[in-house]
Amino acid sequence: MVTAKAWVLKKHFEGFPKTSDFDLKKIELPKIKDGGKWKLLLESVFLSVDPYMRPYSQRDMKEGDVMIGTQVARIIESKNPAFTVGAFVVARSGWRTHFISDGKDLQLLPSSWPESLPKSLALGTVGMPGLTAYFGLLEVCKMKPGETVLVNAAAGAVGSVVGQLAKIGGCKVVGCAGSDDKVAYLKKIGFDEAFNYKTVTSLDEALRKASPDGYDCFFDNVGGEFASIAINQMKKYGRIAICGAISQYNDSVPQKGPYIQVPMIFKELRMEGFIVSRWNNRREEGLNALLKWVMEGKVKYHEQVTEGFENMPVAFIGMLKGENLGKAVVKV
Numbered sequence: 001m002v003t004a005k006a007w008v009l010k011k012h013f014e015g016f017p018k019t020s021d022f023d024l025k026k027i028e029l030p031k032i033k034d035g036g037k038w039k040l041l042l043e044s045v046f047l048s049v050d051p052y053m054r055p056y057s058q059r060d061m062k063e064g065d066v067m068i069g070t071q072v073a074r075i076i077e078s079k080n081p082a083f084t085v086g087a088f089v090v091a092r093s094g095w096r097t098h099f100i101s102d103g104k105d106l107q108l109l110p111s112s113w114p115e116s117l118p119k120s121l122a123l124g125t126v127g128m129p130g131l132t133a134y135f136g137l138l139e140v141c142k143m144k145p146g147e148t149v150l151v152n153a154a155a156g157a158v159g160s161v162v163g164q165l166a167k168i169g170g171c172k173v174v175g176c177a178g179s180d181d182k183v184a185y186l187k188k189i190g191f192d193e194a195f196n197y198k199t200v201t202s203l204d205e206a207l208r209k210a211s212p213d214g215y216d217c218f219f220d221n222v223g224g225e226f227a228s229i230a231i232n233q234m235k236k237y238g239r240i241a242i243c244g245a246i247s248q249y250n251d252s253v254p255q256k257g258p259y260i261q262v263p264m265i266f267k268e269l270r271m272e273g274f275i276v277s278r279w280n281n282r283r284e285e286g287l288n289a290l291l292k293w294v295m296e297g298k299v300k301y302h303e304q305v306t307e308g309f310e311n312m313p314v315a316f317i318g319m320l321k322g323e324n325l326g327k328a329v330v331k332v
Helices: 053-060 119-123 128-141 159-168 180-188 203-210 224-233 261-266 276-295 309-320
Strands: 002-009 022-029 040-048 071-078 088-091 098-101 148-151 172-177 193-196 215-220 234-242 270-273 303-307 327-331
Touching: 002 098, 002 309, 022 098, 022 309, 040 088, 040 119, 040 309, 071 119, 088 119, 119 303, 119 327, 128 159, 128 215, 128 234, 128 276, 148 159, 159 172, 159 180, 159 215, 159 276, 172 180, 172 203, 180 193, 193 203, 203 224, 215 224, 224 234, 224 261, 303 309, 309 327
Parallel strands: 148 172, 148 215, 172 193, 215 234, 234 270, 303 327
Antiparallel strands: 002 022, 040 071, 040 098, 040 327, 071 088
8 A cells, every 4th residue: 555645725825825725645545456447556756836736726626635736757556558667657646746547647758758858857848838838939929930029937937948949930039037047047048138027127118128129929928017018019910929927826806907909909919828738639749849959959948946745835836936947846
């Protein structure tokens, strides 16, 4: 009998999440059997903390549920011939150290995954955040060579990939982040222009200075005031991909306007929200492209690794506060 540890949502978040909103539980797992439904026993190796967990917990979870989330896990016992002991998979089994599975929702790491590459990248650059950048740019922004792309939260898991993929696509890239260290990182990985939105005297002026001609594409991870200002600097027929709204996730009282209709009309803009699962049928295409670019050194990555399963809530809260550079993961 294996005893798993799991973090549950003790209390729905009010405003910013607190460590007291979580509870660490022990769960006894049944033995896997040849004839039973559960044929695989897995242990989590790396777990992901992501901004989406904040709004999705409110929408999809009850108090007492295991926190939602994804992990890279190792198969430690198998009665399923499709999965060998020792293989690594990506699973959506929440904040748990161990779990059982029927195998249907498990995704094996690509067979071409090199030994030299951290397996945690399957939660970041070569995982859901990387795919979000890939399909958001190609299918929603429909970027073209020679265009100017703006991305906010640019040093995060999604934004840092957006900028690099836009450079591969022949675009000029402008990014903003919340610290000077993050801005230096953006310059290092190839952003043409980058600035610290917390220290500029005027966001409007900073955006204008970075690209006097305006922006063809805007990849928005933040929403709120930033988006309200940026929309006025879009070029005619510009495209806006709305990936997230992290500036609003922890608001107890909803933010009010300004409103977007006038610039949308006069500039004839297209704005589209999206969730990356729309392109699940092309997941392999995206992962293969991202893995290839990482191996070629065209896409660089940085991970903020927190040690210890007991630190999941701290890592999650820190990520929401913007303490991470690149992808935030927890190593069990």
